[in-house]
Amino acid sequence: MTNLDQIIDYTKIYQDVELASAIAQLKKDPAQLQLFLQNQQNNVYNDITKQKDNTFQKVYGDLNRASKVQESVLMYNKRNKELSNIQQNIVNNQQNSANVITQDKNVASRKNEMNEWTVNNKKDTLFVFSSLFIMLSGLLLFTVLWSMGIISSYLWVLLSAPLIIIFVLIVVNRSLYTEKLRNKRYWNKKIFEGQYGKIPIPSICPEAIQGIESGLTAIQGNIKTGFASTVKSVASGTQQLGQGISSIGQSISS
Numbered sequence: 001m002t003n004l005d006q007i008i009d010y011t012k013i014y015q016d017v018e019l020a021s022a023i024a025q026l027k028k029d030p031a032q033l034q035l036f037l038q039n040q041q042n043n044v045y046n047d048i049t050k051q052k053d054n055t056f057q058k059v060y061g062d063l064n065r066a067s068k069v070q071e072s073v074l075m076y077n078k079r080n081k082e083l084s085n086i087q088q089n090i091v092n093n094q095q096n097s098a099n100v101i102t103q104d105k106n107v108a109s110r111k112n113e114m115n116e117w118t119v120n121n122k123k124d125t126l127f128v129f130s131s132l133f134i135m136l137s138g139l140l141l142f143t144v145l146w147s148m149g150i151i152s153s154y155l156w157v158l159l160s161a162p163l164i165i166i167f168v169l170i171v172v173n174r175s176l177y178t179e180k181l182r183n184k185r186y187w188n189k190k191i192f193e194g195q196y197g198k199i200p201i202p203s204i205c206p207e208a209i210q211g212i213e214s215g216l217t218a219i220q221g222n223i224k225t226g227f228a229s230t231v232k233s234v235a236s237g238t239q240q241l242g243q244g245i246s247s248i249g250q251s252i253s254s
Contacts, residue, residue, distance in 0.1 A: 113186065127170075127174075128170065128171060131166075132167060135163045135164065139160050139164075142160050143156070
């Protein structure tokens with residue numbers, strides 16, 4: 001290791017000696033010194049220019065790559081928007097299809113309700129006309145019997161009056177029920193519209209509320225005094241709470 005250090009020291013000394021001799025020779029020859037300085041200046045200029053070019057090329061390359069990355073990001077964003085629009089169009093088409101199906105279902109249901117109303121109304125009308133036919137047939141029969149002298153006028157009136165009254169009651173009942181009570185959309189439903197009034201809500205008396213509050217207060221206040229006293233206080237509070245609840249039940253029943 002010592003020999004290596006000595007060799008390094010000797011090498012430095014030789015380099016210094018050679019440098020000193022070279023400087024001495026250059027001082028003796030001004031033209032050679034000028035040429036040497038010119039060469040060194042050119043070398044320094046070339047190194048600086050080369051470093052600037054390398055730095056510019058590196059910065060330009062980084063800028064180019066950054067611009068390409070930005071362009072890729074913009075293209076990805078554009079592609080994502082296109083995919084989002086395509087997906088939204090698909091969702092809109094499915095929604096429109098679902099709305100059309102729902103609308104068709106509602107129209108079909110409403111058409112069915114209208115047909116049901118129309119058919120049942122015609123059946124009701126047919127029932128009224130059948131009742132009219134039965135009444136007229138009975139009146140005609142009783143009239144023929146009266147004209148043939150089989151029954152008297154009093155008996156004719158006695159037999160014909162119930163037919164006429166029943167027919168009038170049928171017409172009045174069906175017309176009033178259809179116009180006033182029958183649901184205008186569903187044939188088999190009835191309109192109540194508050195006909196029977198509202199169910200009254202019973203009011204809780206203040207004594208019951210005070211009993212409940214006192215019971216809860218007694219339970220909460222006496223729990224802190226100990227286990228034994230807690231049992232007694234809970235029992236008393238529970239009793240008061242039961243009294244309050246029973247008073248509520250009495251008020252509700254009343």
